[in-house]
Amino acid sequence: MDPIIETRQLTHVYSEGTPFRHVALEGVDFSAMPGEYIAVIGRTGSGKSTLIQHLNGLLKPTSGEVLFDGGDIWSSKERTHQVRFQVGLVFQYPEYQLFEETVYQDISFGPKNMGLDKEEIDRRVRQAARFVGLDDGVLDKSPFDLSGGQKRRVAIAGVIAMEPQVLILDEPTAGLDPSGAAQILENIRAYHQEKNACVILVSHSMEEVAREAERLVVIDHGHIPFSGPPADVFAHGPELEKMGLGVPAMTRVFARLRAMGVDVPASVYTVEQARDAVLSALAKRGGER
Amino acid sequence: MALKDITLGQFFPGSSPIHRLDPRAKIVGLVAYIVALFLADWFVTYAVLLAVLAIVVKVSTVKVKALLKGLKPVIFLLVFTAVLNIFYTPGTPIFSLWIFTVTYEGVLHAFFMVVRIMMLISCTFLLTYTTSPLALTDGLESLLSPLKKLHAPVHELSMIMSIALRFIPTLIEETDKIMSAQRARGADFDTGNLLQRAKALIPLLVPLFISAFRRADELATAMECRCYHGGEGRTRMNRLRFRPGDVMFIVGAVLLAAVIGVMGHFGL
Numbered sequence: 001m002d003p004i005i006e007t008r009q010l011t012h013v014y015s016e017g018t019p020f021r022h023v024a025l026e027g028v029d030f031s032a033m034p035g036e037y038i039a040v041i042g043r044t045g046s047g048k049s050t051l052i053q054h055l056n057g058l059l060k061p062t063s064g065e066v067l068f069d070g071g072d073i074w075s076s077k078e079r080t081h082q083v084r085f086q087v088g089l090v091f092q093y094p095e096y097q098l099f100e101e102t103v104y105q106d107i108s109f110g111p112k113n114m115g116l117d118k119e120e121i122d123r124r125v126r127q128a129a130r131f132v133g134l135d136d137g138v139l140d141k142s143p144f145d146l147s148g149g150q151k152r153r154v155a156i157a158g159v160i161a162m163e164p165q166v167l168i169l170d171e172p173t174a175g176l177d178p179s180g181a182a183q184i185l186e187n188i189r190a191y192h193q194e195k196n197a198c199v200i201l202v203s204h205s206m207e208e209v210a211r212e213a214e215r216l217v218v219i220d221h222g223h224i225p226f227s228g229p230p231a232d233v234f235a236h237g238p239e240l241e242k243m244g245l246g247v248p249a250m251t252r253v254f255a256r257l258r259a260m261g262v263d264v265p266a267s268v269y270t271v272e273q274a275r276d277a278v279l280s281a282l283a284k285r286g287g288e289r
Numbered sequence: 290m291a292l293k294d295i296t297l298g299q300f301f302p303g304s305s306p307i308h309r310l311d312p313r314a315k316i317v318g319l320v321a322y323i324v325a326l327f328l329a330d331w332f333v334t335y336a337v338l339l340a341v342l343a344i345v346v347k348v349s350t351v352k353v354k355a356l357l358k359g360l361k362p363v364i365f366l367l368v369f370t371a372v373l374n375i376f377y378t379p380g381t382p383i384f385s386l387w388i389f390t391v392t393y394e395g396v397l398h399a400f401f402m403v404v405r406i407m408m409l410i411s412c413t414f415l416l417t418y419t420t421s422p423l424a425l426t427d428g429l430e431s432l433l434s435p436l437k438k439l440h441a442p443v444h445e446l447s448m449i450m451s452i453a454l455r456f457i458p459t460l461i462e463e464t465d466k467i468m469s470a471q472r473a474r475g476a477d478f479d480t481g482n483l484l485q486r487a488k489a490l491i492p493l494l495v496p497l498f499i500s501a502f503r504r505a506d507e508l509a510t511a512m513e514c515r516c517y518h519g520g521e522g523r524t525r526m527n528r529l530r531f532r533p534g535d536v537m538f539i540v541g542a543v544l545l546a547a548v549i550g551v552m553g554h555f556g557l
Binding site: 085 | 492
């Protein structure tokens, strides 16, 4: 299978030629398969926001290229414009971009820009609202009358309504309470499964990415030092900690247990896995006696 | 293309003698220099002023490229001034074309005018490049403080100014972010006729205004939490103090203006 989106030797330099020159990305090779659920992790200023803004052509590479479906997204102006509909990007705190009089109109902004007809727009708006768990009564309200969590879901629906093949979300749960965060992650999972879309989640909650993603991509100082399934990446615990990232609490507990000489696997990162590992370790010990 | 590249009011941190001058000295120096620019009138005086500017730029370590970049937005004004002066100054004609007559005096006048505007803008930019916005408003407040006796709200004005300056980068960043977010939903800010472009700004302006009001509200609360109650009896963390170098700089600038004035008077 070919990657749906790919960067080759992507380098980005901010404020070139001024005293504020800053290299945000350096020779980054990143790729995502169709239908894959990826999490990008890195501390503030590591270059993760710069990377995702390249994936839908909001930033132009200083050097290197970005390919969507095998073709350079910068080959023509029209292509860049079209790619933005195929690669949906939800920014951090997206509720601050709402501007229309009603929720319905705001969600339909993207589909309208795609030049779809009225029925199709209507279908997409209602479907997107359903994906994020907004009921029909909310659609006619002003987005500014909603609660923070609801506003955020409206903003996410505004991107989902374009039905992108790749959905990128930058810290979609930042500043939400645990139940609001869980709900949004569930909405994203629903979209991922129903549309078989590729999802790229940017986060710095290790628990969150360990639970949600199939593959983790670690960014540090504009490079990708590790990439792979959560278990493999979390095996680099000490290095991750040096980057200021850390590992899920469960992984830390199990690393400590192993250091104490208990025979448990190293690749544990969720509570469920921890339970199974503890039970099997206990069973083994019971058998020995 | 990015809004971040706007240089207006930008500050390039540094540690040159010019950076370390007292902001009041720099403001007074700038005013004296501008006065001198308007008193200058012939090659000699302009050459002296240009040499002084060159020395100050050299000492300040500000790149000449950065200064020239500041001139970009006024190219139209420069061309316009030059054209007007070339054609509308009476004097000895060089050649004429249809109803337009180019005079010797006109060409000279246009040349001086353009040089004057360029130097005017460059020296102003030099001030903002080498002085942090905070230092600049502190300096202004201190220079204007005699007006307090006339009940002019000097402190309030300077507070408004420093808050405004403080928020320019924040708002530019915010604008950039909202623009990107709406672009990600297919908004197009660069094409279409005037009406379409104006309409395309709505998705940008509405969120920007809302966030500006929200920020203003938060800032007011934060200031009240720290017991801000206006300028009365307020002390400063960084007090401005004139050092010998600052005094010398001011004296030098005023002397320069005086000398240029005298030279100009004798037609140099």
